[in-house]
Amino acid sequence: MIAEIGLAALWLAAALAVLQLVSGAFALKAVDGQVNPLAIYARPAAVTQALLAALAFAMLLWAFATTDLSIKLVATNSHSMKPLVYKLTGTWGNHEGSMLLWVGVLALSGGLLAGFERRLPERTMGATLAVQGFVALGFYAFLLLSSNPFERLPAPAAEGNGLNPLLQDIGLAIHPPTLYAGYVGLSVAFSLAMGALLTREVTPAFARVMRPWVLGAWVLLTLGITAGSYWAYYELGWGGWWFWDPVENASLMPWLAATALLHSVSVLAARDALRTWTIMLGVLAFSMSMLGTFLVRSGVLTSVHAFAVDPERGAFILALLGIYIGGAFAIFALRAGAVAEGKRFAAVSREGALVFNNVMLSGILAIVLLGTLYPLLTEAFDVRVSVGPPYFNPASAIFAIPMLLVMAVGPLLRWKSDNPGRLRMELVIIGALMVGVIVAVSIVGQYPLLPLLGLGLAPALAVAAVLPLKGRKLARVPVATWGMVVAHFGIAVALFGMACEGAFSRERLAAVAPGGTERIGDFAVTLESVTPVAGPNWTAIEARLAVREGGGAPVILTPQARSFWSPQQSTSESALLTRWNGQLYAVIGNQAEDGRWQLRIWWKPFVTFIWYGGILVALGGVLAIAGRVRVDVRRRLASTKGDRRRADVEALGRPAPVPAE
Amino acid sequence: MRNRLWLWVPLALFAFFAGLAAYMLTQPKDQFVQSAMIGQPLPDFALPPAFTGLPGASKADLADGRPRLLNIWASWCLPCIAEAPQLEALQKQGVEIVGIAIRDRPEDVANFLAKHGNPYTRIGSDRISEVQLALGSSGVPETFVIDGKGIIRHQHIGDIRPEDVPKLIAELEKAR
Numbered sequence: 001m002i003a004e005i006g007l008a009a010l011w012l013a014a015a016l017a018v019l020q021l022v023s024g025a026f027a028l029k030a031v032d033g034q035v036n037p038l039a040i041y042a043r044p045a046a047v048t049q050a051l052l053a054a055l056a057f058a059m060l061l062w063a064f065a066t067t068d069l070s071i072k073l074v075a076t077n078s079h080s081m082k083p084l085v086y087k088l089t090g091t092w093g094n095h096e097g098s099m100l101l102w103v104g105v106l107a108l109s110g111g112l113l114a115g116f117e118r119r120l121p122e123r124t125m126g127a128t129l130a131v132q133g134f135v136a137l138g139f140y141a142f143l144l145l146s147s148n149p150f151e152r153l154p155a156p157a158a159e160g161n162g163l164n165p166l167l168q169d170i171g172l173a174i175h176p177p178t179l180y181a182g183y184v185g186l187s188v189a190f191s192l193a194m195g196a197l198l199t200r201e202v203t204p205a206f207a208r209v210m211r212p213w214v215l216g217a218w219v220l221l222t223l224g225i226t227a228g229s230y231w232a233y234y235e236l237g238w239g240g241w242w243f244w245d246p247v248e249n250a251s252l253m254p255w256l257a258a259t260a261l262l263h264s265v266s267v268l269a270a271r272d273a274l275r276t277w278t279i280m281l282g283v284l285a286f287s288m289s290m291l292g293t294f295l296v297r298s299g300v301l302t303s304v305h306a307f308a309v310d311p312e313r314g315a316f317i318l319a320l321l322g323i324y325i326g327g328a329f330a331i332f333a334l335r336a337g338a339v340a341e342g343k344r345f346a347a348v349s350r351e352g353a354l355v356f357n358n359v360m361l362s363g364i365l366a367i368v369l370l371g372t373l374y375p376l377l378t379e380a381f382d383v384r385v386s387v388g389p390p391y392f393n394p395a396s397a398i399f400a401i402p403m404l405l406v407m408a409v410g411p412l413l414r415w416k417s418d419n420p421g422r423l424r425m426e427l428v429i430i431g432a433l434m435v436g437v438i439v440a441v442s443i444v445g446q447y448p449l450l451p452l453l454g455l456g457l458a459p460a461l462a463v464a465a466v467l468p469l470k471g472r473k474l475a476r477v478p479v480a481t482w483g484m485v486v487a488h489f490g491i492a493v494a495l496f497g498m499a500c501e502g503a504f505s506r507e508r509l510a511a512v513a514p515g516g517t518e519r520i521g522d523f524a525v526t527l528e529s530v531t532p533v534a535g536p537n538w539t540a541i542e543a544r545l546a547v548r549e550g551g552g553a554p555v556i557l558t559p560q561a562r563s564f565w566s567p568q569q570s571t572s573e574s575a576l577l578t579r580w581n582g583q584l585y586a587v588i589g590n591q592a593e594d595g596r597w598q599l600r601i602w603w604k605p606f607v608t609f610i611w612y613g614g615i616l617v618a619l620g621g622v623l624a625i626a627g628r629v630r631v632d633v634r635r636r637l638a639s640t641k642g643d644r645r646r647a648d649v650e651a652l653g654r655p656a657p658v659p660a661e
Numbered sequence: 662m663r664n665r666l667w668l669w670v671p672l673a674l675f676a677f678f679a680g681l682a683a684y685m686l687t688q689p690k691d692q693f694v695q696s697a698m699i700g701q702p703l704p705d706f707a708l709p710p711a712f713t714g715l716p717g718a719s720k721a722d723l724a725d726g727r728p729r730l731l732n733i734w735a736s737w738c739l740p741c742i743a744e745a746p747q748l749e750a751l752q753k754q755g756v757e758i759v760g761i762a763i764r765d766r767p768e769d770v771a772n773f774l775a776k777h778g779n780p781y782t783r784i785g786s787d788r789i790s791e792v793q794l795a796l797g798s799s800g801v802p803e804t805f806v807i808d809g810k811g812i813i814r815h816q817h818i819g820d821i822r823p824e825d826v827p828k829l830i831a832e833l834e835k836a837r
Contacts (some may be wrong), residue, residue: 243739245739276668280671283671284671287675294682314686315683315686318679318682318683318686321679322679325675325679326672326675326676326679329671329672329675330672332668332671333665333668333669333671333672336665336668337665337668373681375800376681376685377681378800379685380681380684380685385800385801386738386739386740386741386800386801386802388735388737388738388739389737390737390764507768507772509771509772509775509776589776598775598776600776
């Protein structure tokens with residue numbers, strides 16, 4: 001029954017998406033200057049659809065929790081012996097389940113928009129909901145026609161086929177759903193952009209409606225990328241924190257577009273400028289989400305992350321991309337010319353800095369997109385290549401470094417136009433700090449160029465991030481401004497972590513006999529013993545390492561080399577020792593013929609700052625949302641209070657006072 | 662009217678991508694056209710050692726009468742990890758493999774070999790992809806069969822899969 005309820009809910013949700021599309025589209029055709037009566041179904045359709053999609057996902061969760069082996073998806077991806085938490089995470093650790101999650105989040109965002117957003121003109125809202133319904137419809141079709149998660153087996157399987165052991169990790173319980181929520185949250189920005197484009201109502205009010213959605217999706221993407229980076233760092237056992245893998249790039253590209261979008265939407269909200277550009281980025285951000293889904297799901301690019309690859313499904317998603325991205329860009333090309341130009345501004349101004357930041361972010365996006373798709377391009381000419389860090393690092397730095405420099409100064413500039421001379425003092429502080437640190441580090445030792453620049457930029461950015469607070473009463477600084485300060489400071493913190501990792505990491509690879517000791521930095525690592533251990537669905541070789549820092553008491557680390565038996569696969573579980581100033585990272589390898597064990601140890605100074613920075617950036621986003629929502633709520637309360645007072649005054653029979661404008 | 666042509670740029674770029682992706686989806690994978698470098702002599706080169714453990718590589722090392730494999734790889738390249746067991750299998754069957762490490766650092770090379778095995782007799786360090794480009798190779802990994810006179814006999818593009826091992830052995834036999 002469970003599977004049938006889920007499937008029925010999906011079909012009903014798809015039917016409601018059609019209703020939402022049609023009814024929303026009627027909003028564009030006004031009747032006698034009033035909102036078309038046929039348009040009233042769009043909102044309830046979106047809300048009900050969200051509930052049905054959530055129900056379908058809950059049914060699949062239930063099927064995984066109870067390991068219902070008569071469902072094909074459960075039988076191929078789960079196992080009755082698996083711990084419950086991994087049974088649940090297994091729901092989205094496969095193609096069908098993750099697509100259902102994708103669609104579920106899509107429907108949920110549409111439902112939230114329909115249920116709570118009352119500030120937009122009904123015409124724009126109708127068009128927006130129509131677009132949202134149209135997008136949802138395509139993905140329902142994809143699920144129901146080519147990736148049905150509720151498909152039954154002719155006869156129930158005796159036992160499940162397990163789950164990719166790399167994915168059997170708590171990091172995975174949080175990381176993909178967060179990323180998906182972020183990806184798909186951008187669908188609302190996409191629909192709003194299309195809605196505003198169709199009705200040509202690209203206004204600051206529209207930007208204020210769009211902003212919390214962009215911010216929310218961006219916060220989730222930031223957290224998802226941060227968590228994903230940490231997951232890859234400790235789970236893959238390679239000691240790196242970013243691999244420029246196509247799947248990582250697929251999450252980075254929407255983030256870059258969303259970062260650009262949230263800055264340009266702020267300009268639109270505050271200054272009524274950058275109208276076309278904001279629409280363009282709104283379309284681009286969600287396009288990058290869909291493109292990422294396509295790259296991961298179609299198997300056109302090979303990746304360590306691609307769990308399910310299937311060219312037929314790839315063709316289906318490509319057709320959807322053609323309809324949505326192609327259609328959106330076509331409408332953009334046809335209609336954007338008709339959107340009235342926004343306000344103008346001088347090159348040296350807050351807007352100018354934000355435009356520069358936007359262009360640089362787009363540049364990085366182009367670099368990452370090109371690097372990700374380049375193997376696809378060369379493969380068309382029968383050449384296989386692997387594009388790695390030697391391309392991505394310097395190429396993206398060309399855009400990232402100027403962007404970060406302008407990021408330091410931009411928030412200090414005034415809107416509309418400014419005189420750079422006014423900021424002489426601040427510029428000198430930032431510049432001197434940067435040059436000073438670079439010179440000091442170069443004297444101490446020889447380091448690669450990019451980490452060196454990062455080390456110079458990080459403290460300068462940290463100081464620059466808090467400079468906008470200078471001379472202001474801290475209690476009166478708006479919450480949203482605190483958000484900006486915290487997010488920019490977070491960038492500085494993350495950059496510091498990356499630069500330190502790049503410049504000062506130490507690595508030791510040795511064959512160690514039990515009892516032997518290796519030294520790395522201030523640490524002495526003794527291999528006490530190597531013993532076999534067993535888990536619920538794996539066995540492992542576990543090393544006991546006693547780590548002594550300086551002359552202190554030993555801390556025990558237990559890295560493992562695990563073997564899973566269903567399906568057969570081995571992984572290495574790194575062991576981490578976290579200090580405030582870095583992490584010791586240990587991995588146990590194979591046994592050599594003479595009985596010694598391969599031991600790989602890194603000391604990575606301040607590497608944790610990368611993820612602390614990511615969390616700070618996300619926190620900044622949360623503060624920005626909180627600040628904007630507070631202002632909105634206060635404004636709404638004030639206007640209802642005003643309405644009430646006017647009604648009271650009228651009831652008393654006196655002429656209502658004209659509101660001062 | 663201002664020029665609205667730029668508004669079409671995103672659509673044009675997307676159309677190009679969609680066309681390419683559609684073409685790629687219809688293409689069967691793993692079909693490679695043989696390169697134009699086959700039958701040509703190796704370009705002149707002399708590369709320094711990629712790390713302290715093994716000597717570097719030059720054209721002369723590959724023209725002493727014995728056929729060899731010339732493997733283009735890098736420690737930062739993921740498919741190179743995938744092909745490491747196959748290279749080891751080839752080495753166990755008596756094949757001599759000369760490596761060229763592309764844009765690599767000595768410590769990374771040493772770590773890669775320690776972790777994934779060392780099937781090479783020599784590894785040259787090609788820091789700026791100079792020799793790689795001269796060979797007509799555009800990516801990593803790639804593997805060339807070189808005969809005893811220093812002439813390229815066969816090119817294998819991409820990682821060596823287990824099923825490619827007998828093919829490469831046969832190519833080496835032909836080059837003898």
